[in-house]
Amino acid sequence: MSILTRVEGAHATTKRGRGAPGRLSVVAAVAFMVLAACYMLLPVYWLLVSSTKSQGDLVSTPGLLPAQWHLGDNLAALFAQQDGVFARWLLNSLLYAGAGAAVATTLAAAAGYALAKYEFRGREAVFSVVLGGVLVPASALALPLFLLFAQVNATNTFWSVFLPSIVSPFGVYLARIFATASVPDEVIEAARMDGAGELRIFRTIALRLMSPALVTVFLFQFVVIWNNFLLPLVMLQDYDLYPVTLGLFTWQSQTSRLPQLQTLTIVGALISVVPIVLTFLLLQRYWRAGLAAGAVKS
Numbered sequence: 001m002s003i004l005t006r007v008e009g010a011h012a013t014t015k016r017g018r019g020a021p022g023r024l025s026v027v028a029a030v031a032f033m034v035l036a037a038c039y040m041l042l043p044v045y046w047l048l049v050s051s052t053k054s055q056g057d058l059v060s061t062p063g064l065l066p067a068q069w070h071l072g073d074n075l076a077a078l079f080a081q082q083d084g085v086f087a088r089w090l091l092n093s094l095l096y097a098g099a100g101a102a103v104a105t106t107l108a109a110a111a112g113y114a115l116a117k118y119e120f121r122g123r124e125a126v127f128s129v130v131l132g133g134v135l136v137p138a139s140a141l142a143l144p145l146f147l148l149f150a151q152v153n154a155t156n157t158f159w160s161v162f163l164p165s166i167v168s169p170f171g172v173y174l175a176r177i178f179a180t181a182s183v184p185d186e187v188i189e190a191a192r193m194d195g196a197g198e199l200r201i202f203r204t205i206a207l208r209l210m211s212p213a214l215v216t217v218f219l220f221q222f223v224v225i226w227n228n229f230l231l232p233l234v235m236l237q238d239y240d241l242y243p244v245t246l247g248l249f250t251w252q253s254q255t256s257r258l259p260q261l262q263t264l265t266i267v268g269a270l271i272s273v274v275p276i277v278l279t280f281l282l283l284q285r286y287w288r289a290g291l292a293a294g295a296v297k298s
Contacts, residue, residue, distance in 0.1 A: 044273075051270045055263045074267045081264055086271075088240055089247035093226055094275065096243055100165035101222040105214050108168050108221075112175020113206050117188060127176065133169030139230050146234045160235040161243070165225045171217040178213030179206065219283050226276060244272045 049066050050058060051074060057067035078086055115127050141164070149160045183206050191201045207214070232246045242250070248268050251261045 047266065047270050047273070051267045053263070055260055058263055058266075071267075074263055075271075077260075078264050078267045078271070081261075082239075085239060086244070086247065086264075086268055089242050089244040090271070092241060093243040093245070093272070096161055096165060096228075097222050097225040097275075100162055100225045101218050103166040104168040104171055104221045105218040107166060108171030108175045108217050109179075109207060109210060109214050110202065111172045112177075113179045113183070113202055113210070115172070115176045116179035117183065117185070117206075130169045130172050134173055138224075138228070142230045142234045145231065149235065155235050156237045156241070158241060161228075161232050161241075164231060165221075165228070168217070168221050168224075171221055174213060174217050174220075175210065178210050182209045182213065215283050219279065222279055223276060244268065248272065 046063055049064060052069050052071040053061065053067045054070045054073070057070070061067045111130075115123060115130075145160075145164050146155060149155045149157075154160050187205060187209075188201055191205055196204075226243075227245065228243070229245045229249065232241075232243050233249075236242060236246065239247075239250075248265050251265045251268070255262045255265070
């Protein structure tokens with residue numbers, strides 16, 4: 001009995017010795033994540049605090065400390081500036097990003113499905129070109145796109161920003177991976193045996209099975225288009241066609257001459273973040289499901 005007691009005591013001591021480092025690791029990991037979260041959220045906190053200040057408080061008080069509440073006045077001034085041009089910029093961004101992401105997702109789904117499920121000569125070469133397009137930065141394409149649209153007198157138009165936004169090589173890449181993983185060949189063959197055409201199979205079967213992935217593609221493309229700055233800067237001269245990013249940049253560049261635009265730029269930046277946050281919140285569960293589906297190897 002005494003031997004068993006000593007063995008059990010030694011085993012318990014070993015478990016306690018192993019548990020302490022494990023708890024320390026968890027505490028260290030949590031502390032690191034909290035610090036990282038604070039670091040990433042600090043600009044957002046500064047934006048929230050600064051948006052509530054008047055122009056005088058903005059330059060005379062510490063950036064991270066609140067002052068008198070002027071958010072309502074700032075919002076009213078923001079949407080009244082230049083006959084409410086900020087609302088027009090916001091609608092332009094919603095149109096560019098929302099419609100552009102929807103069309104880009106549809107095209108990426110069709111292209112990715114075709115590359116995944118159809119055998120044709122040059123398929124891998126086409127996919128290699130798509131991968132090459134993923135590696136090309138958007139800034140390198142701005143000037144060639146401007147020259148192409150200038151040839152057809154389409155610069156400074158809605159289409160000069162919208163049409164380049166509907167092409168998403170990264171979306172095609174993701175769609176092919178998801179189509180390979182989530183659309184079984186047996187289901188496609190069964191639909192063909194039942195007399196369904198290829199377009200009907202894609203619309204009624206493939207799109208539904210790929211829906212979590214397509215939400216992921218839509219979300220990525222929406223954020224990319226919303227944050228796009230260089231292409232509108234190169235293409236547009238008309239104030240009424242500006243997206244919110246280019247409009248706020250224009251105001252910020254005039255703050256040395258018109259100091260009141262500094263406050264309006266900060267409040268406008270805060271408002272411009274809201275659609276992205278809402279999109280993430282609304283599509284979060286579909287986005288996570290899409291990422292998990294893409295991680296499954298067929």
